[in-house]
Amino acid sequence: MKKLMIGNEALARGFYEGGIGAVSSYPGTPSTEITEFLAKYDDIYSEWAPNEKVAAEVAFGASLGGKRSLCCMKHVGLNVAADPLFTLSYTGVNAGMVVCVADDPAMHSSQNEQDSRHYAIAAKLPMLEPADSDEALQFAKASFKLSEQFDTVVMMRTLTRIAHSQSIVTLGEREEAPEKPYEKKPEKYIMMPAYAKKRHPVVEERMKKLAEYAESCPFNRVEWSEDKTLGIITSGTSYQYVKEVFGDRVSVLKLGMINPLPKKTVKSFAQKVDRLVVVEELDGIIETFCRTLGLEVEGKKLFSPIGEFSQSVIRKAFGLKEPENVQLPNPVPLRPPMMCSGCPHRGIYYTLSKNKITVIGDIGCYTLGAQPPLCAVDTTLCMGASVSGLHGFNKAGEGAFESRSVAVIGDSTFMHSGITGLVDIAYNQSNSTVIILDNSITGMTGHQQNPTTGLNIKGDPAGKIDLEALCRSIGIERVRVVDPYNIEECEKAILEELKAPCPSVIISRRPCVLLKYVKLNAPLEISNDACRGCRKCMKLGCPSISFKNGHAVIDETLCVGCGVCKQLCAFGAIQGQGGKVQ
Amino acid sequence: MKTTGIMIVGVGGQGSLLASKLLGNLLTAQGYDVKVSEVHGMSQRGGSVVTYVKFGDRVFSPIIDLGEADYIVSFEKLEAARYAPYLKKGGRIVTNTQQIDPMPVITGTAEYPQDILEELKNLGCRIDALDALSLAEEAGSAKAVNIVLLGRLAKSFHIEYDAWIKALETTVKPKFIEMNKKAFDLGYHS
Structure with a gap:
């Protein structure tokens, strides 16, 4: 049967046909949908792990336990999973194991454009790279056997234009994986020096055999x-x-x-x-x-x-002719992505921007707060770097920065690797203020569940990490929750916690406005009589508000009535039912 | 058959993914080799978005480059201008006349160009402009702008009406079929 599929769906299908038994991943564009599609098969185990290192280790455990296993991640996620990856090269596998990594040349949705092929070379692992969806399916299907044949983790590399391009695939049948009962093999699985020294030659020998195999590999x-x-x-x-x-x-x-x-x-x-x-x-x-x-x-x-x-x-x-095309006489205004109407992050960013606070940022939708007019973010490095970065910044300031700098980090990113930074703050005692932007979902990658949401990858009830209790348990005494739709409350909390003589965590809690269960308010309106054209509401950078003929105007098709702008207007010009903070 | 390229452009959240899905289903059912390429992630947050749909006997590159698009279907008129350089000589732009201000216009650092569609016509682009938002609202939902525009595209396309309707029925959720059919017809007969 033939079907049009994006590369990520084809990879999922290929892994399924290849007898996969378990997948553990952390979302990351452009890799996310592979695991989402696999979660639709009820005869395999699937999960979102808190981060890529955990995912890779879970996949290793599953391979050890006898199931063909997979973990998927974006290119920068592989940096996080690199620790287990390099030593997995030494242990090899029991049942087949694949690490699938998606590179993002042109950085459509990434912070760098590192080339994952270096990892395969450095870790001495075989790597496959499909060129369309059909190859994605065929390579994925074959990858577990290759893994078992050479007793090695196999890396699958994909690219944005493979991952998110649909092309026609030919579907096959699912193959039953051979039974691979766990056997205790200390010299293979315990990588302490005495055993690891004996495994390194195995790795080198395996690479020689793989190089020979490459000469006849049907994928070349x-x-x-x-x-x-x-x-x-x-x-x-x-x-x-x-x-x-x-x-x-x-x-x-x-x-x-x-x-x-x-x-x-x-x-x-x-x-x-x-x-x-x-x-x-x-x-x-x-x-x-x-x-x-x-x-x-x-x-x-x-x-x-x-x-x-x-x-x-x-x-x-190659010096070939380009097709003729229209040349526009004037540049077209840019249309950068921005925080949505009603985004719960906006109120916090407005408050931080207004008070000229240094914001050590992180990875997620909330990076968009860096753009005009909010310009509220000072740094974005990698997952979790806001919390640890703030700690270092504050230490460097020797007391001068603590009352005017914060970290902002999303709920999922905090669980990924923000928690270890907070442990450092609690342990090495900087008077830092961390704001967890808890929108109850992993937003940027398209709404994946995470350890704080109480639901698993299939949307079924799961364990729920209590952020307040977690922060308190590591020794942060000042933990408070605010509603980001309430500007006054946000400002009070931020200023108080910055002043406080000990580390604190502010949890800004309101679900992502794009979540289906979120009830939207009626759009607000602006009274032209009352509006003085002061442009204060324009400082929010809300896509619903524009300025025409001396007055602010609200686009009723976009406004969800969050009411943040209403709280800013000194003239009561913004009206409507919305904005009642509940 | 030579490869034909269609670009679907608009503002993140306007429903370009559904439009490309419908085209993918339509063209696959016609027996073509098809590739559809879209970018997920950050660009979807109200930014400028583009989807490429290509079909023919054998399609290689999933993307469309400058001067290569046979059709551009635009959900917003500034986006029609942004991507006009991708249009092949003699190609056609089907565009919504709706204006959605981008953030630089909202904050006052840039101006929304007036008479942008006239300018494109003067540059030699074939423009099919229609108020797809009003037609979509007439059909029952402002969200059906995408289907209204596909209806208008279908008019100048070599695939017969019934095949489009069949593709529509297999693409949209059952409870929205009637509304979308109406939207398609309003575009088709506009």
């Missing part, structure tokens, strides 16, 4: 053209752009297994073509490999390591 193929003046080595989406531009007019070595690379295949391909070019997004990894083989090759001389490719990038690199 040569597409010969009659014309052999130009030969291109490529993989993933880059392959599609090359084919879009050249069709069958050039010879292509299309790699599906991108670590280890096949020496003989590459050499033999290179010998048969006049000019060898590597087309790869991000870093010049295949190109460098070609050079180590002594081949004359072009790559990053023609292509940038920055951003994602397209057919136009390929055309330009």
Whole structure:
């Protein structure tokens, strides 16, 4: 049966057909939907873990326990999971185990564009990379067997344009995984020096065998053209752009297994073509490999390591003509993403911005508070860095910063890795103020449950971590909860906690306005008679409010009646039923 | 058959994912090779969003580059202008006349360009402009702007009306089929 599927659904289907028994992941664009699709199968175990390191370790435990297992993450999530990953290379697996990582060239929804292929090389693990949904399904299906055959974790690399592009796949049947009962093997699974020393040679030997396998791996193929003046080595989406531009007019070595690379295949391909070019997004990894083989090759001389490719990038690199197009005489105003109408983060950010407080930020929707007019965020680094970053900032200030700096972090991000920073604050005693923006969901990645929501990945009741109790239990005595729709309450809490002589946590609690169960209020209206055009409400950066003919105007199709603007208006010009903070 | 490219552009939250899903279902049912590419995540929060739909005998690249789109379906007129450079020479833009101010316009650091559609026409773009919001409201929901615009696209498209309706029926939830059919027809006959 054929079906149109995004790459992530195809990966999920492939893992399912390949006999997966357990998946544990942390959401991260563009990898999130793989685990969401897998959660729809009731005959496998699926979960959202608090972070990628935990997910990888859960997957390892499941492999040990006899189930083919998987963990999925975005590229930066692999940094978090890197600790278990490097030593998993030594232990190998029991049942097959796959780590699936999604890179985001062009940073559509990421803070950097690191190239995950370096991890496969550094950790000495095989890595596969599909170029469309059908390959995603086929590679995923084969990955567990490969893992078991070579007793290794297999890495699957995908890219935004694979993960979120739909193409046609051919569905197959689910294969039954062979039974793999757990056996105690200290020399394989206990990585203390005496045993680890014996495992490292196993890793090196395995890489040699995998390199041999790569020569005959069905996922690497040569597409010969009659014309052999130009030969291109490529993989993933880059392959599609090359084919879009050249069709069958050039010879292509299309790699599906991108670590280890096949020496003989590459050499033999290179010998048969006049000019060898590597087309790869991000870093010049295949190109460098070609050079180590002594081949004359072009790559990053023609292509940038920055951003994602397209057919136009390929055309330009080869000096081909670009299609004609319309040139606009004036630039079109930008339309950056922004916090939604009624977003509960807005009230907190308005308060922080108004009081000129330094805000050490984190990863999530609330990064959008960095934009004008709020401009409320000072830093964004990585998951959890707000809490620990604030602690370091305050230590550097030797008392000068503590009364005017805070950390902001979402509920899911706090559970991911904010908690360890808070432990540092409690332990090493900085007088820091941490605001947990608890919108009761993992927002940016599209509403995934997390340990604080009380529901699991399937939406069924689950354990619920009590944030207040958790913070108190590690020694934070001042923990208070505010409603971010109540500006006065927010301001009072923030100013009081900044002044307080000990560390504190403010939990700003209100569910994401996009959650289906959230009841929206009627839109508010502005009375032109009362509005003096002071633009105070415009400081909120609410997409519902604009300014026309000297007055603020509320777009009734967007306004959800959160009432934050109503509290700011000194002239009572904003009216309506909304804004009753309940 | 040569590959045809359709871009669906608009403001995050306007329903471009449903429109691309409908097109995907329609074109797959017609036996084409199809690719649909969209970006999830941060760009969906009220930002400018774009989805690429490509079909033909064999589709390689999932994305559409400058000067390559046969059609641009735009849910908002500023977005029609933003992506007009992607239109192929002789291509067609089907656009909603609705104006949604982006944040730089709201905060007063930029101006919403007036007569933007006229300007595009003068640059040689073929423009099908319609007030899809009013038609969607007439059909029963402001959210049906996407379907009204697909109805208008269908008018200048080589696939027959019945196939569109069938694709619509397989794409939208049963309780919304009648409303969406009405929206489609209002676009189709506009």
